[in-house]
Every structure is written in C-alpha cells, then in structure tokens.
Amino acid sequence: xxxxxxxxFVLVALAAAMAGAVTGFAAGSxxxxxxxxxxxxxxxxxxxxxxxxxxxxxxxxIRHDFSVKYVSEVGSLQTPLYITIVSLxxxxxxxxxxxxxxxxxxxGAFTEWSRDRHPENTPWSLATMLVICAFFSFLIAGPAxxxxxxxxxxxxxxxxxxxLLQNHVLMIVHPPMLYLGYVGMTVPFGMAVxxxxxxxxxxxxxxxxxxxxxxxxxxxSVGIVLGGWWAYAVLGWGGYWSWDPVENASFLPWLTATxxxxxxxxxxxxxxxxxxxxxxxxVTFVLTLLxxxxxxxxxxxxxxxxxxxxxxxxxxxxxGAVLIACVLLLASxxxxxxxxxxxxxxxxxxxxxxxxxxxxxxxxxTVLLGTTFPLIMEAVKGVRLSVxxxxxxxxxxxxxxxxxxxxxxxxxxxxxxxxxxKVAQALGPPVVAxxxxxxxxxAILGTSSPWTLATVWAAGFATYVSVAAxxxxxxxxxxxKKESVGGAFTQAFLRNQRRYGGYVVHLGxxxxxxxxxxxxxxxxxxxxxxxxxxxxxxxxxxxxxxxxEKVREPHRTRQQxxxxxxxxxxxxxxxxxxxxxxxxxxxxxxxxxxSTAKRDVYLxxxxxxxxxESISLHIYLNPVIAWLWWGMFVVxxxxxxTLFTIRRAPESAAAxxxxxxxxK
Amino acid sequence: MxxxxxxxxxxVAVVGVLGWLAMGSxxxxxxxxxxxxxxxxxxxxxxxxxxxxxxxxxxGSVTTEGNATLFLxxxxxxxxxxxxxxxxxxxxxxxIGVVVEGTLGDDQVFESKKLLVKHDENYKAPTDSxxxxxxxxxxxxx
Numbered sequence: 001x002x003x004x005x006x007x008x009f010v011l012v013a014l015a016a017a018m019a020g021a022v023t024g025f026a027a028g029s030x031x032x033x034x035x036x037x038x039x040x041x042x043x044x045x046x047x048x049x050x051x052x053x054x055x056x057x058x059x060x061x062i063r064h065d066f067s068v069k070y071v072s073e074v075g076s077l078q079t080p081l082y083i084t085i086v087s088l089x090x091x092x093x094x095x096x097x098x099x100x101x102x103x104x105x106x107x108g109a110f111t112e113w114s115r116d117r118h119p120e121n122t123p124w125s126l127a128t129m130l131v132i133c134a135f136f137s138f139l140i141a142g143p144a145x146x147x148x149x150x151x152x153x154x155x156x157x158x159x160x161x162x163x164l165l166q167n168h169v170l171m172i173v174h175p176p177m178l179y180l181g182y183v184g185m186t187v188p189f190g191m192a193v194x195x196x197x198x199x200x201x202x203x204x205x206x207x208x209x210x211x212x213x214x215x216x217x218x219x220x221s222v223g224i225v226l227g228g229w230w231a232y233a234v235l236g237w238g239g240y241w242s243w244d245p246v247e248n249a250s251f252l253p254w255l256t257a258t259x260x261x262x263x264x265x266x267x268x269x270x271x272x273x274x275x276x277x278x279x280x281x282x283v284t285f286v287l288t289l290l291x292x293x294x295x296x297x298x299x300x301x302x303x304x305x306x307x308x309x310x311x312x313x314x315x316x317x318x319x320g321a322v323l324i325a326c327v328l329l330l331a332s333x334x335x336x337x338x339x340x341x342x343x344x345x346x347x348x349x350x351x352x353x354x355x356x357x358x359x360x361x362x363x364x365x366t367v368l369l370g371t372t373f374p375l376i377m378e379a380v381k382g383v384r385l386s387v388x389x390x391x392x393x394x395x396x397x398x399x400x401x402x403x404x405x406x407x408x409x410x411x412x413x414x415x416x417x418x419x420x421x422k423v424a425q426a427l428g429p430p431v432v433a434x435x436x437x438x439x440x441x442x443a444i445l446g447t448s449s450p451w452t453l454a455t456v457w458a459a460g461f462a463t464y465v466s467v468a469a470x471x472x473x474x475x476x477x478x479x480x481k482k483e484s485v486g487g488a489f490t491q492a493f494l495r496n497q498r499r500y501g502g503y504v505v506h507l508g509x510x511x512x513x514x515x516x517x518x519x520x521x522x523x524x525x526x527x528x529x530x531x532x533x534x535x536x537x538x539x540x541x542x543x544x545x546x547x548x549e550k551v552r553e554p555h556r557t558r559q560q561x562x563x564x565x566x567x568x569x570x571x572x573x574x575x576x577x578x579x580x581x582x583x584x585x586x587x588x589x590x591x592x593x594x595s596t597a598k599r600d601v602y603l604x605x606x607x608x609x610x611x612x613e614s615i616s617l618h619i620y621l622n623p624v625i626a627w628l629w630w631g632m633f634v635v636x637x638x639x640x641x642t643l644f645t646i647r648r649a650p651e652s653a654a655a656x657x658x659x660x661x662x663x664k
Numbered sequence: 665m666x667x668x669x670x671x672x673x674x675x676v677a678v679v680g681v682l683g684w685l686a687m688g689s690x691x692x693x694x695x696x697x698x699x700x701x702x703x704x705x706x707x708x709x710x711x712x713x714x715x716x717x718x719x720x721x722x723x724g725s726v727t728t729e730g731n732a733t734l735f736l737x738x739x740x741x742x743x744x745x746x747x748x749x750x751x752x753x754x755x756x757x758x759x760i761g762v763v764v765e766g767t768l769g770d771d772q773v774f775e776s777k778k779l780l781v782k783h784d785e786n787y788k789a790p791t792d793s794x795x796x797x798x799x800x801x802x803x804x805x806x
Contacts, residue, residue: 351674354674358679359682362682385695385697388693388714390692391686391689395689399682578754587754589753606751607751607754608754616751
C-alpha cells in the first residue's frame with residue numbers, strides 16, 4: 001500500500017516538474033504572465049508531492065513495512081528508532097529521495113520568493129530549476145526507485161543499514177548538510193541561467209544571487225567539516241581528511257562557490273566581472289553533479305560508494321548534457337553581461353579579488369586533475385592507479401597559504417587606484433602583526449615545519465585585518481559621535497552586519513586552516529600491544545590496559561577495552577571498542593578520543609588478543625584538532641550574520657535610493 | 665602602456681606556478697594498483713615504485729617473525745610474500761581481501777607500509793575462483 005502511494009506521489013512530482021519546465025520556458029519567451037503563474041503552481045505541486053513521497057517512505061521505514069524494497073534493504077527490527085529514521089539516506093535510492101526532498105524545499109522557497117519579483121528573469125530561472133527537478137524525479141520514479149515492491153516472499157526482517165554508517169551520531173547530520181549544500185546550488189544555477197538568457201544581471205538580481213549562493217555554501221562548508229569529523233570519530237585512522245575522491249568531490253564545488261561569492265561582490269561595486277561570476281556559478285553546479293556522480297555511481301571504491309547501481313550512465317549523460325548546455329549558453333550570451341568598469345591598478349582590493357579567484361579556481365582544477373586522473377588512466381590505458389596524498393598536499397599547502405595571505409591583504413587594501421602611500425599605511429600595522437604571530441609561532445612550535453610557520457604568519461595578517469576592520473568603525477564612532485563603547489558597537493554592527501558576518505567567516509576559516517596545518521605537521525602515532533594490567537608509555541603519556549568489557553545492545557555487541565591514560569598532570573579513561581553488528585560479518589572498530597584545546601589523545605583498538613589477556617592499540621596524539629570543529633561553528637555564526645540582517649539597510653553602492661542617514 | 669598588462673601578468677604567473685606544481689608532482693605521486701600477477705609481470709619496474717597490491721590472504725600462510733607479520737597475497741594465479749611491521753587489525757584473517765601499500769624488495773618480499781583490510785561487504789578481491797577458502801562464512805547477501 002505505502003509503496004503504491006509513494007509511486008503515485010513521485011509520478012505526480014515528475015509530471016508537475018516536466019510540465020512546469022515547459023510552461024516556464026514558454027512564459028519566458030512569450031513574456032506571458034499567465035504562463036508564469038501556471039509555472040509557479042506546477043512548481044508548488046512538485047514541491048508538495050515530492051515531500052509527500054518522502055513522508056510515505058519515512059512512514060514505511062518506521063513501520064518496518066518490508067514489502068517496500070528499500071525498507072527490506074536497509075531496515076531491521078533491531079535498529080533503534082533514530083537510526084531507522086535516518087536510514088533514509090543510508091543507501092543509494094533513499095539518498096536520492098532525500099535529494100528530491102531538499103530540491104522541493106529550495107525550489108519551493110525560490111518560487112515563493114520570486115512570486116512578484118524580477119519578471120524578466122524569473123520564468124527562465126524557474127524553468128531551469130524544474131528541468132533539474134524533473135531529472136531527479138525521473139531517477140526516483142525509474143532507475144533508483146525505492147518504492148518498488150520487495151521480491152516475494154516479503155521478508156520478516158532486514159539487514160539494517162551499513163554498520164559503518166550507523167556507528168556514529170554524526171551520520172545523522174553529515175549527509176543532509178552536504179546534500180543541502182549540493183542541492184541548494186540548483187537555485188543560484190537557475191538564477192544565473194535566467195540572467196544569461198535574459199541578458200539582465202542588475203544589482204538587485206546579483207545581490208539575490210549572492211544570497212542564494214551563500215545559503216548552500218554555508219551548508220556545504222558545514223557538511224565538509226562534519227564529514228571530516230565523522231571520518232575522525234568513526235574510521236579510526238586518526239585523521240580527518242585523506243584526499244579521498246569523495247571528499248574532493250565536496251571540496252571542488254566549495255572552491256568555485258567561494259570564488260563566486262567573492263567575485264559577486266565586485267559587480268555591485270564596479271560592474272565588472274559579471275560574466276565571470278555567472279560562469280563560476282554554472283561551474284559550481286556542474287561540479288556538484290560531478291561530485292554526486294563520483295559519490296554514488298561506484299566508480300570509486302570508497303566508504304561512500306554504495307552497492308553498484310545502474311544510475312551511473314544515466315547520471316553521466318545528464319552531466320554531459322548540462323555541461324554542453326552551459327558551454328553553449330555561455331558562448332552565445334556572455335557578451336551581454338560584459339562589464340564596463342574601470343581598470344583598477346595592480347595593488348588594489350579589486351586585484352586581490354582577482355588573484356583570490358584565480359587561486360581558488362586553480363586549486364579546484366589541480367584537485368580535479370588529481371581526482372579524475374586515475375579514472376582517465378584506467379579508461380585510456382587500462383591501468384589502475386591512484387594519485388597519492390603528497391600530490392594534493394604539495395599543491396594545497398602553498399595555495400592555502402597564499403589564499404590566507406590574501407584574506408588579510410585584500411580587505412586591508414583600498415578600492416580603485418590607491419596611491420602607494422595609502423597602500424603602505426594600510427598594510428603597515430598588519431605586517432607588524434603578522435611578524436609578531438610568526439615570532440610567537442616559531443617560539444612555541446619551533447622551526448621544523450616551514451609551511452606551518454608560513455601559515456601562522458599569514459594567519460596573523462588575516463586575523464589582524466579582520467579584527468581591525470570590525471573594531472575601527474566602533475572607534476571612529478566613539479571619537480566622532482562621542483558614543484559609548486556599547487552604543488558605538490551596536491550602531492556599527494547594525495549598519496554593517498553583512499560585512500561583520502564576512503569577517504567572522506574569515507576568522508573561522510583562519511582557525512580551521514591553522515588547526516589543519518599544525519595538526520598535520522605535529523601529529524605523533526605508534527602501534528603498541530599491551531598485556532593486561534601493564535603500562536606502555538608514549539610521548540609523555542602512560543597507557544594502562546585494565547580490562548575488556550562486553551556490552552550487548554539490541555543491534556550490536558560492543559567489546560570495549562578500558563585504558564587508563566596518565567600524563568601532563570591528567571588522568572582519564574578511554575574505551576575504544578570493536579562493534580559486532582547483528583547482520584554483519586566483520587567487527588567495526590570504534591575509536592575513543594580525549595579532546596582538549598591543546599591536543600587529542602586518540603585510541604584506535606586494532607585487536608583484542610585471545611582470552612582477552614592483551615590488546616593492540618594504535619595511539620595518536622593530534623595537536624589542536626578541536627579547533628577545527630570550533631572553527632566550523634565560527635563559520636556558521638558568520639554566515640548566519642550575513643544572511644539574517646537585523647536591520648534592512650541597502651549596502652549596495654548601486655542601490656537606487658541613497659542609504660538613509662541616521663538621525664542623530 | 666595598457667593598464668591591463670599587470671593584471672594579465674598576474675594571471676599568467678598564478679596559472680603558471682599552479683600548473684607547474686600540479687604537473688610536476690602528479691607524475692611523482694602515482695601509486696599503481698596491481699594484482700600479484702601484474703606485479704610480477706612488471707618485473708624490474710616494480711622494484712622502484714610504491715604500489716598497492718590487492719588480493720586475498722592465502723590460507724595457511726600467516727606467520728610472525730619478531731614484530732613482523734608475514735603472509736602470502738594471492739589472486740589465484742600468482743602470489744607475493746608480504747611483510748608488515750604493523751599490527752594487523754582484528755578482522756585480518758585468512759581468505760580476507762587486503763590491499764597493501766609498499767614496495768617489492770630485492771628479496772622478492774613486499775614490504776608493506778600500510779595494510780588495509782577490506783571490510784566492505786560487497787568488496788570483491790581481484791581473484792578468480794581457484795583460491796579455496798572452505799570455512800569462510802559468506803556474507804548473506806549484497
């Protein structure tokens with residue numbers, strides 16, 4: 001029953017999206033308001049029925065209705081309720097359904113937002129988004145249909161979701177965040193295509209585009225860091241990022257979206273780079289499709305590639321079609337968007353944006369090259385190989401330091417054609433600050449890792465500039481308007497909330513990059529075997545193996561070892577474990593971490609000896625890892641500040657009405 | 665003089681440096697993935713490079729020697745002796761699929777720096793069916 005209901009909702013969604021795409025393009029070319037209204041109605045139909053389909057699937061999962069094929073594949077009577085709920089995204093066809101739901105939310109939101117706005121661009125944009133919606137509805141209705149009946153006889157129980165995926169609570173949030181980031185890129189993509197077709201990219205549309213880009217960018221950032229956090233907490237190899245193709249797949253669109261967010265700030269000021277910004281938005285969307293293809297089609301063997309499926313070729317065909325459409329559209333329309341701004345001088349804020357964009361796109365290209373190189377080699381020469389981590393590190397470290405440096409230099413430089421004297425004035429104090437940071441870094445960390453020191457130096461620069469940019473308006477107000485500290489800060493903040501948000505994001509990124517650099521350079525690890533009751537010392541810590549505990553849970557048996565750790569005036573107990581799942585053959589390791597601001601002590605249980613008399617551990621001492629996760633929260637906070645402004649103040653210089661001056 | 669010239673120079677410099685970095689290091693960091701048959705077929709070439717060797721742990725071949733663990737990796741046609749200083753994880757056992765990363769030494773023993781045991785239920789090691797693994801509990805389904 002539930003299976004059929006789900007099928008019907010998916011088919012309604014498919015029909016609505018297809019019809020809406022047709023009426024949308026018709027509305028655009030005929031400039032018909034009536035057809036636009038039809039398109040909006042059909043878009044709502046798509047959103048509602050897709051949401052209903054997901055609700056049906058959740059009901060089937062919760063009720064353990066094993067007559068639905070997807071439930072029979074990932075459901076299990078032993079699985080706790082919260083895992084049953086999130087097993088919507090524990091396998092391929094379910095995760096595409098989640099994709100559909102998020103698409104419904106974003107496209108539905110765009111439909112409401114654009115109801116009476118920008119009639120020149122909206123029909124094209126909505127039609128483009130509905131084409132994407134139609135494709136995903138088609139995947140759900142056809143090749144990846146989760147609602148098909150289970151082969152008879154209907155099973156009485158199922159295997160449960162992949163053990164690796166139910167081993168940690170982060171699995172509940174990481175995939176939806178990443179999907180919100182991926183799928184959300186559909187909206188800026190549609191908006192960019194709309195602007196390209198109509199040839200109209202005014203300041204208001206640019207600002208809306210930037211906002212539409214910022215929302216999925218925030219989710220993508222969180223999704224990427226959470227993915228690293230999950231890998232760290234679950235996989236037990238003591239690291240969080242290994243340049244795995246699937247990790248890269250999420251990083252690539254992040255790089256181009258970051259570039260687009262920055263270049264989109266320029267058109268509103270200088271009217272330049274419009275075509276470039278639009279190109280970046282299109283590339284970002286294509287990269288999210290590529291990322292999904294790499295993640296889901298099984299071309300790479302990884303944690304993320306679920307059972308081989310036949311959606312790979314279909315997805316590849318769609319990817320190719322989108323790519324060709326984008327290239328044709330850009331080739332024929334980009335001259336419509338040619339900017340007519342002045343040429344800034346080499347040392348100006350505009351140039352720093354340009355270099356920032358080049359570096360981000362360059363890094364994206366090199367990571368893409370390293371990621372797809374094995375695929376190309378296998379296709380062309382029939383050899384299987386992988387590109388090692390050193391390749392990515394060699395490229396990413398210098399680029400990362402350069403970007404961090406620009407994050408400091410850019411905002412410090414004046415716009416336009418500043419005189420050298422002004423430049424020197426602007427850069428003097430942060431140069432001093434960066435040298436202080438360098439000195440402190442060298443004193444604390446030593447000089448064994450030049451790249452880390454370079455990172456610390458650039459971080460000092462960027463931190464000083466970001467903080468100064470937030471503090472100086474407050475000081476100015478206090479001096480000129482004689483306001484109190486609190487009053488001046490409130491006023492400065494309310495007037496420049498978006499800019500403050502941007503600087504907070506910058507600070508978050510600085511924290512993350514520094515944490516990555518230090519934890520990468522100074523991690524220590526070893527493998528040890530400890531007999532019961534005895535102690536092993538490593539890097540200033542003593543590890544004593546006390547006993548093995550066996551914990552039975554409904555869906556798994558947990559064998560955890562009790563290890564008492566002593567060192568640096570602390571004593572604590574860690575319990576790394578091996579989890580044996582009901583329906584799985586092999587035990588899954590589950591590491592345990594003691595985390596402080598200064599360092600993580602991370603224990604991964606390799607094996608428990610016969611008769612529980614000894615254990616083998618992999619011990620990792622990872623400095624400052626916790627800062628990585630904290631940096632993520634700072635980025636979230638900054639993004640929210642930028643998105644939700646308390647006071648609506650037109651910041652754009654090109655806004656038709658001059659900003660209202662506050663009555664004193 | 666054109667005002668655009670400095671900007672173009674910057675573009676060329678950035679693209680050039682990144683391209684040089686990428687091209688220079690992609691070749692140095694390739695890790696080939698071979699089966700024992702392919703490893704032996706590669707001959708002398710195999711002695712220099714870091715490779716990943718994939719196959720099944722041959723039944724009855726696991727021994728220890730001090731801190732090291734030795735075993736044979738087989739693809740059903742050919743086999744390679746592997747030595748690792750790592751402690752093999754709990755699920756390491758005979759007949760399980762492994763990937764070892766390291767180099768083939770002059771003594772024809774493969775020195776593994778990284779031992780990966782494939783715990784994906786769907787993973788199929790690159791072998792034909794001639795390896796006999798009688799007492800293997802097979803995964804129920806895929």
